[in-house]
Amino acid sequence: MGKNKQPDTLKAYNMRSAVVNYYLLVMFTFFELFLTNQYASARTDKFLLFIILSGVLIVTTVTISLVYTYDKGIKKQGGIKTERPIFALSVTDVAFFAFFIFAAITTLISPYKLDSLLGSAGRDNGLVLLFLYLCVYFIVSRFYYFKNYVLSAFLVFGSIVCLLAILHFFYIDPLGIMEGYSQNIIDDFGSTIGNKNLIASYMCIFLPFCLMMFTLQKTKPMIIMSGVALVFAYCGLLVAGSNSGYIGFFFMMFFAFAVCVRKAELLRRLMLGLFVMFSGSLFLRLFSFIMNDKSKGFEAIGKTLIYSKWIFIIIAITGAMTAILYAMKFKGITITKWPKNVLCGIVIAIGVAVLSVCGYLFIKYSFIDTKTDIGSLSQIFRFDDRWGTHRGFMWINGVKEFLEFDFLHILFGSGCDTFYHVFEPHFAELTSRFNNSSTNCIHNEYLNYLITQGVLGLLAYMTILVSVTVRAIKSMKENTLALLFILPVVTYAAQAVVNIYQPITTPFLIIFIALTECIARKSNKANTL
Numbered sequence: 001m002g003k004n005k006q007p008d009t010l011k012a013y014n015m016r017s018a019v020v021n022y023y024l025l026v027m028f029t030f031f032e033l034f035l036t037n038q039y040a041s042a043r044t045d046k047f048l049l050f051i052i053l054s055g056v057l058i059v060t061t062v063t064i065s066l067v068y069t070y071d072k073g074i075k076k077q078g079g080i081k082t083e084r085p086i087f088a089l090s091v092t093d094v095a096f097f098a099f100f101i102f103a104a105i106t107t108l109i110s111p112y113k114l115d116s117l118l119g120s121a122g123r124d125n126g127l128v129l130l131f132l133y134l135c136v137y138f139i140v141s142r143f144y145y146f147k148n149y150v151l152s153a154f155l156v157f158g159s160i161v162c163l164l165a166i167l168h169f170f171y172i173d174p175l176g177i178m179e180g181y182s183q184n185i186i187d188d189f190g191s192t193i194g195n196k197n198l199i200a201s202y203m204c205i206f207l208p209f210c211l212m213m214f215t216l217q218k219t220k221p222m223i224i225m226s227g228v229a230l231v232f233a234y235c236g237l238l239v240a241g242s243n244s245g246y247i248g249f250f251f252m253m254f255f256a257f258a259v260c261v262r263k264a265e266l267l268r269r270l271m272l273g274l275f276v277m278f279s280g281s282l283f284l285r286l287f288s289f290i291m292n293d294k295s296k297g298f299e300a301i302g303k304t305l306i307y308s309k310w311i312f313i314i315i316a317i318t319g320a321m322t323a324i325l326y327a328m329k330f331k332g333i334t335i336t337k338w339p340k341n342v343l344c345g346i347v348i349a350i351g352v353a354v355l356s357v358c359g360y361l362f363i364k365y366s367f368i369d370t371k372t373d374i375g376s377l378s379q380i381f382r383f384d385d386r387w388g389t390h391r392g393f394m395w396i397n398g399v400k401e402f403l404e405f406d407f408l409h410i411l412f413g414s415g416c417d418t419f420y421h422v423f424e425p426h427f428a429e430l431t432s433r434f435n436n437s438s439t440n441c442i443h444n445e446y447l448n449y450l451i452t453q454g455v456l457g458l459l460a461y462m463t464i465l466v467s468v469t470v471r472a473i474k475s476m477k478e479n480t481l482a483l484l485f486i487l488p489v490v491t492y493a494a495q496a497v498v499n500i501y502q503p504i505t506t507p508f509l510i511i512f513i514a515l516t517e518c519i520a521r522k523s524n525k526a527n528t529l
Helices: 008-027 042-067 091-109 113-118 127-143 148-169 183-188 196-216 220-240 243-260 264-290 300-307 310-330 337-368 375-381 387-403 407-412 419-434 445-475 481-498 506-521
Strands: none
Touching: 008 042, 008 127, 008 148, 008 506, 042 127, 091 113, 091 127, 091 407, 091 445, 091 506, 113 127, 127 506, 148 196, 148 220, 196 220, 196 243, 196 264, 196 481, 196 506, 220 243, 220 264, 220 300, 243 264, 243 337, 243 481, 264 300, 264 310, 300 310, 337 375, 387 419, 387 445, 407 445, 419 445, 445 481, 445 506, 481 506
16 A cells, blocks of 8 residues: 555545535535525425435445445544444434334334325424434434534524524515515515524524534634624524524523533633624614614514613623623633532522422413413413413323324324324314414424324434433533534424424434534544634
8 A cells, every 4th residue: 555545444434524514514505595486395395405415415425335445443544533433322323223213113003104104294204304314313423524614604604594584574585585475474484494483493503503603613703703693693583583492592591501601711702602692682673773663573582682671781791791701811810610510500500490480380370370360471381272372272182182092102103293193183173263274293392203203202302312412511521512513402402392393494403413423422632623
């Protein structure tokens, strides 16, 4: 072998890594903006495009692996070091395999086999899409190698998605996407993503990514780019006006504080990032003033974060905390280990306290005091049929239908994405009470997996989320990229409690789970920001 000749194993590894990076580049750019027929075809467009892109990724990766000699125990070659053989399985890997196997069994025993295979009765989340998710997860988690251009492209094109959402919110339509639609469709849809729930779902991926990019970057150009994207992402969340987005937002804040508070540099940059982010409220307020407040109208939380005096208090607090932390740095004042633990404990205690109060109010006004008028808070703390834009009706009756299943279908569900068939007996009541003729999802990803893929399917899915989060936390000390990739996963998982899976934003969840798993598998210090 010549002096400059690359070993086949290394060439295969590098080529596969390049293919993965190109795949991610297209997903983070073209995929987000792709539409063929305005909103009417958004889900179908992105579903078919995801199939094509993922198919190319799978075929190309397999071909490269067959052409070149492959050593599953690549250790050190050309500066690349892997922590473990590619075929070694983690808990997350096993859970992903189990999730797909249970979905295959579900499809075999489902009374709606074709719908379960294709997801045609729901949001295309059939066995075919789950198979692609499995393949994408394993390929990306094994062969991703950090390249700054991929993440930079996501910042730029994600900002374009956010800018379109903001412009559409103020009835500015530069691409003609809203032309020809009725007013209620125009008011509910935006950007190149879809309705406000899907926009919020996207922001729960993009916003935490921008926040962590800003927190972790060290070069001025990337810090500036991340800061601008962070403002756009935050404003995008506010104009989406979906409660699911705000649920994800608050969990993002809690998780980011909990993991960054123990390291002084991360805490400083996080506080600066929050100051920049919340300052975006003033940008949106100014833009609204320029547009003479001609908009779709902000929801209650959005109004509070834009027009109330509280936003000035929040900006002042984050600004003051940032100044104090940087002053401590310049004066050489270090935070010892004991206060860090105390700070971490305080953040966790505050989070537990907030959840406890919310839980108490929810239980009180849902099951004890069901008569007292609590105004708009009833949408949050009083669970009944009308709760959450009648999500309560779908949750209650959906679970009742599930409990009527026989034992085998309780274990494996009715079939992938077949909630439409399960809930069909309630369509008449849904129409008479809420003016909705039908629904193909329960508007809760976890309940949807429970009913359509059974107890085992849900447990496998939850194991994926929990295990990859634990692995990320363990690997954060060695590689900060883990924090960049896991925060979007945690944020998405939180908003999924009241939202739906679909081939528009859920592929990004799978990608970030795969990226997190990849970082957890590597011990390459060069792979850091």
